[in-house]
Amino acid sequence: MSGAFDWHGGRLDDACAQFGGTREEWLDLSTGINPCPWPVPGDLAPDWHALPDPSALVRLEGVAAQYFGVDPSLCCAVPGSEIGLRLIAAILGLPGRYIEPTYRTHAAMFAEAHSVEAPRADDPANALVIANPNNPDGRVTPPAMLREWLALEEGAGGWLIVDEAFVDTMPHLSIAAQVDPARQLIVLRSFGKFFGLAGVRLGFAIAPPDVISALRNLLGDWPFSGAALAIGERAYADSAWIDAARTALTARAVQFDRILSHHGMEPQGASPLFRLVRAENAGALFDRLARHRILTRPYADRPDWLRFGVPADEAQMQRVARALGDG
Numbered sequence: 001m002s003g004a005f006d007w008h009g010g011r012l013d014d015a016c017a018q019f020g021g022t023r024e025e026w027l028d029l030s031t032g033i034n035p036c037p038w039p040v041p042g043d044l045a046p047d048w049h050a051l052p053d054p055s056a057l058v059r060l061e062g063v064a065a066q067y068f069g070v071d072p073s074l075c076c077a078v079p080g081s082e083i084g085l086r087l088i089a090a091i092l093g094l095p096g097r098y099i100e101p102t103y104r105t106h107a108a109m110f111a112e113a114h115s116v117e118a119p120r121a122d123d124p125a126n127a128l129v130i131a132n133p134n135n136p137d138g139r140v141t142p143p144a145m146l147r148e149w150l151a152l153e154e155g156a157g158g159w160l161i162v163d164e165a166f167v168d169t170m171p172h173l174s175i176a177a178q179v180d181p182a183r184q185l186i187v188l189r190s191f192g193k194f195f196g197l198a199g200v201r202l203g204f205a206i207a208p209p210d211v212i213s214a215l216r217n218l219l220g221d222w223p224f225s226g227a228a229l230a231i232g233e234r235a236y237a238d239s240a241w242i243d244a245a246r247t248a249l250t251a252r253a254v255q256f257d258r259i260l261s262h263h264g265m266e267p268q269g270a271s272p273l274f275r276l277v278r279a280e281n282a283g284a285l286f287d288r289l290a291r292h293r294i295l296t297r298p299y300a301d302r303p304d305w306l307r308f309g310v311p312a313d314e315a316q317m318q319r320v321a322r323a324l325g326d327g
């Protein structure tokens with residue numbers, strides 16, 4: 001397996017350089033981004049000449065807060081949830097803990113960080129970060145357990161940070177509504193994954209007011225383009241598209257599971273945006289798919305893992321099926 005793909009997905013230029021072909025010839029299944037994005041309306045025309053008006057940010061955060069089920073005063077837009085995580089770690093100034101496997105950012109965001117299996121009552125004050133649903137394995141932590149962990153963190157003087165980047169397809173798992181000025185709980189949300197517009201670079205921190213204030217001071221007056229504000233505001237208000245996307249993503253994930261199972265792989269994970277398979281020949285499988293111009297996500301430290309984004313339609317499903325059958 002090539003060392004060029006030991007990190008984040010979406011490296012199509014590297015894939016072309018190693019395996020050939022043009023970007024247009026490749027099917028990129030290396031990320032968990034919705035392959036059927038929210039359709040940006042043609043009448044949405046941001047003013048590229050003027051600086052974004054502060055009222056546009058207020059409107060966006062109001063619409064997003066309603067979607068998350070939280071008070072707007074607890075919601076702060078950030079230019080991507082990863083940047084939000086890094087800023088929050090700096091604001092809290094605590095050592096960090098994370099539960100493996102998970103995003104590399106969860107380890108890199110803290111000056112001091114180590115992995116744990118679960119919080120304990122005798123832990124010192126720390127910031128525990130957990131993704132729910134988790135990436136890359138799709139593990140789900142029940143909200144009741146998260147509330148127990150929050151109580152343990154608060155008892156030790158620490159914080160619980162829940163990264164809900166993939167929760168939009170399963171909103172019942174979100175604990176954003178539990179954020180309160182008196183709680184030491186922070187929730188991060190991502191716009192780009194579910195809405196399929198990662199290039200907009202938009203996310204949200206849902207946190208107590210003092211954390212929100214510190215975030216705004218770090219972000220400054222114009223952290224977003226007018227386009228990002230306009231797209232986010234319109235998309236979060238599009239309840240018809242949101243409902244249809246949740247249904248379609250779930251249906252496609254079920255269909256893709258059948259294809260993977262037919263070829264001897266048992267997909268795991270609750271998120272309908274990606275599937276993880278464990279196979280002794282994961283490296284060879286990655287290479288085989290790459291020769292068919294299909295990019296998946298391998299893991300250098302987990303050589304028996306391969307993650308697939310869920311294909312967008314029947315044609316893409318069958319393209320993967322043919323490549324898997326070409327053994």
